Amino acid sequence: MNRKSLSISLLLTAADLGQIVATWLLYDPQANALIINLGWGVILLSAVFGWLPIFTFRSRGGVKGRGYIHTTVLVDTGVYSIVRHPQYLAILLINIALPLITRHWLVVILGIIGAGVICLNILEEEKESLGKFGDAYQNYQKEVPRLNFLLGLFRLIYHRRN
Numbered sequence: 001m002n003r004k005s006l007s008i009s010l011l012l013t014a015a016d017l018g019q020i021v022a023t024w025l026l027y028d029p030q031a032n033a034l035i036i037n038l039g040w041g042v043i044l045l046s047a048v049f050g051w052l053p054i055f056t057f058r059s060r061g062g063v064k065g066r067g068y069i070h071t072t073v074l075v076d077t078g079v080y081s082i083v084r085h086p087q088y089l090a091i092l093l094i095n096i097a098l099p100l101i102t103r104h105w106l107v108v109i110l111g112i113i114g115a116g117v118i119c120l121n122i123l124e125e126e127k128e129s130l131g132k133f134g135d136a137y138q139n140y141q142k143e144v145p146r147l148n149f150l151l152g153l154f155r156l157i158y159h160r161r162n
Contacts, residue, residue, distance in 0.1 A: 005124070012117040016091065019098050019110035026104045039100030042093050049149070050090035052079040074133045076140050082152035084140065085125070088118050089147050122146065 056078040057068045064072060079086045095111035129137045145151045
């Protein structure tokens with residue numbers, strides 16, 4: 001891991017851990033239940049996008065050795081047919097959910113920082129994937145949205161119908 005990646009990872013970790021701790025400390029169960037429940041629903045959705053890639057990469061990614069993220073083939077099925085970066089989407093959804101649960105300015109600011117860092121990570125990862133998979137990844141970028149899972153679901157359903 002190079003210095004830039006390490007710095008980005010440390011900033012993301014600090015922002016996200018800070019956001020989680022602040023949410024725990026600032027949680028007000030007497031607040032608007034509808035908004036709080038919406039936040040918890042977003043967290044449940046994030047769990048789907050956070051866990052499915054592990055199984056998808058292990059079964060379809062030609063993973064060898066170090067961990068499930070070290071694929072040898074481009075995976076464009078399962079959750080990866082909906083969005084290109086489901087685990088980053090999961091973190092972004094958490095960055096949205098926690099402010100809904102607390103509605104506190106500190107949690108909002110930490111979420112914005114975390115989301116910004118995730119966006120930087122996504123851009124770096126896309127460069128690496130283009131270098132690793134070339135034209136296949138470029139075609140994949142045209143077919144599958146980066147993070148917009150609603151558009152990804154629509155495209156998936158539409159392509160299956162036609």
